[in-house]
Amino acid sequence: MDLLDTLTAKGLRGETPTREEALAVLATTDDELLDVVAAAGRVRRRWFGRRVKLNYLVNLKSGLCPEDCSYCSQRLGSKAEILKYTWLKPGQAAEAAKAGVSGGAKRVCLVASGRGPTDRDIDRVTDTVAAIKEADPAVEICACLGLLSDNQAERLKAAGVDAYNHNLNTSEGTYGDIATTHTYADRVDTVQKAHGAGLSACSGLIAGMGESDEDLVDVVFALRELGSDSVPVNFLIPFEGTPLAKEWNLSPQRCLRILAMVRFVNPDTEVRIAGGREVHLRSMQPLGLHLANSIFLGDYLTSEGQAGQTDLDMIADAGFEVEGVGESTLPRHRADIAAAATGGCGSGATGGAGGGCGTAAVPGGSEGADAADGCGTGGGCGPCGGHGHAAPTADRAAEKAADQAADEVRTDLVRVRRRGAGTELAPNA
Ligand code: SF4
Numbered sequence: 001m002d003l004l005d006t007l008t009a010k011g012l013r014g015e016t017p018t019r020e021e022a023l024a025v026l027a028t029t030d031d032e033l034l035d036v037v038a039a040a041g042r043v044r045r046r047w048f049g050r051r052v053k054l055n056y057l058v059n060l061k062s063g064l065c066p067e068d069c070s071y072c073s074q075r076l077g078s079k080a081e082i083l084k085y086t087w088l089k090p091g092q093a094a095e096a097a098k099a100g101v102s103g104g105a106k107r108v109c110l111v112a113s114g115r116g117p118t119d120r121d122i123d124r125v126t127d128t129v130a131a132i133k134e135a136d137p138a139v140e141i142c143a144c145l146g147l148l149s150d151n152q153a154e155r156l157k158a159a160g161v162d163a164y165n166h167n168l169n170t171s172e173g174t175y176g177d178i179a180t181t182h183t184y185a186d187r188v189d190t191v192q193k194a195h196g197a198g199l200s201a202c203s204g205l206i207a208g209m210g211e212s213d214e215d216l217v218d219v220v221f222a223l224r225e226l227g228s229d230s231v232p233v234n235f236l237i238p239f240e241g242t243p244l245a246k247e248w249n250l251s252p253q254r255c256l257r258i259l260a261m262v263r264f265v266n267p268d269t270e271v272r273i274a275g276g277r278e279v280h281l282r283s284m285q286p287l288g289l290h291l292a293n294s295i296f297l298g299d300y301l302t303s304e305g306q307a308g309q310t311d312l313d314m315i316a317d318a319g320f321e322v323e324g325v326g327e328s329t330l331p332r333h334r335a336d337i338a339a340a341a342t343g344g345c346g347s348g349a350t351g352g353a354g355g356g357c358g359t360a361a362v363p364g365g366s367e368g369a370d371a372a373d374g375c376g377t378g379g380g381c382g383p384c385g386g387h388g389h390a391a392p393t394a395d396r397a398a399e400k401a402a403d404q405a406a407d408e409v410r411t412d413l414v415r416v417r418r419r420g421a422g423t424e425l426a427p428n429a
Helices: 002-013 019-026 030-048 090-102 119-135 152-159 172-178 184-196 213-226 252-265 277-288 308-317 332-342 397-407
Strands: 051-061 107-112 140-144 163-165 200-202 205-207 230-235 270-273 294-296
Touching (some): 019 213, 051 090, 051 119, 090 119, 107 119, 107 163, 119 152, 140 200, 152 184, 163 184, 163 230, 184 200, 184 213, 200 230, 205 213, 230 252, 230 277, 252 277, 270 277, 277 308
Parallel strands (some): 051 107, 051 294, 107 140, 163 200, 205 230, 230 270
16 A cells, blocks of 8 residues: 555654645555554554553542533533542652552653642642652653643752643644633643743643544644654543533544554654543554553543553563663654753663653653643543534444444443542552
């Protein structure tokens, strides 16, 4: 297939495809799907080998957000029966982080609901970072706290935070359909503030909100232009009690096409399968590892993932390996760029300066960023989507099935988190 030969050649050179080529990936048929995965898998292996980076979410503050992101279980007016609690104490957060690191995660993602942090909130996060790094100085920390005000990114950087997550979520053209309390430009501004302060930028998207193929391609190219070191790809978790509870627009095949498109457009960037992995890829999750080089271990912010051990078994069974703390996530040329921007260490050979570069904050390493159901990552937030411009999905059988389910709330597939941070029960890691 000429398209896939062209995309593979470009990806192996680290080049970005054209917009038309990216759209063509989303328009491939089910008969072509394994060829698409194989082609994008070659690009993935060229830059990331068979390594899978594990990230672990700690929801520092859950629910009760004044913002109205339609996809989010923590939004204003959400009726989702999620855990609601205010800021975890530093020791509590460090305990939760320890569980994830013990399970193999090299990055801990500290997430808090809300429009953005107060200066007092930055103090809390500073104390939390100190508690986590006291227990394990090598752990990478990504913060996801919403919209940043002036000088807050610099304070997080000084506190030892390595990366900042803030997703663009969807295209600029449809952003107003998914949230009205802030704008796409606000989100871009925060990613730029984080990057400007020397934090590794982590920014991604949510698919499945009723967006068109053009919207998906728009946001993925925008993320490439923003210079995100890590691109989390969330698949909408339609929580009961949110405006998007009935938006079941995804099939496993569609998710794989989206991941392949994101990989071709970001050949040498960390691509992370974020929230919705279990819900939408289901038994096809192992194929996703051929496209993405990063996942979350265990649970998401407000929903439960599969058991952490099941994640580890899946990685091993599929012939991949968990990325170690001494390994650089990003390829050398990208890690060096990230290090120059962040004042960190560079590409991550061992024994280097450490410092928190775009990629591995380990003694000598370097690497990149993010998360799942709330602000940054997967599960919670999302958009709206009207079906007015739904993707031209033709007549694929699996997507017909998804359409038939579109009017139902699928409580069988979405499990609200009831363990870990904010509860008395042990975390899933
Ligand atoms: S995505 Fe973040 S800002 Fe939006 S409603 Fe959810 S917690 Fe609030």
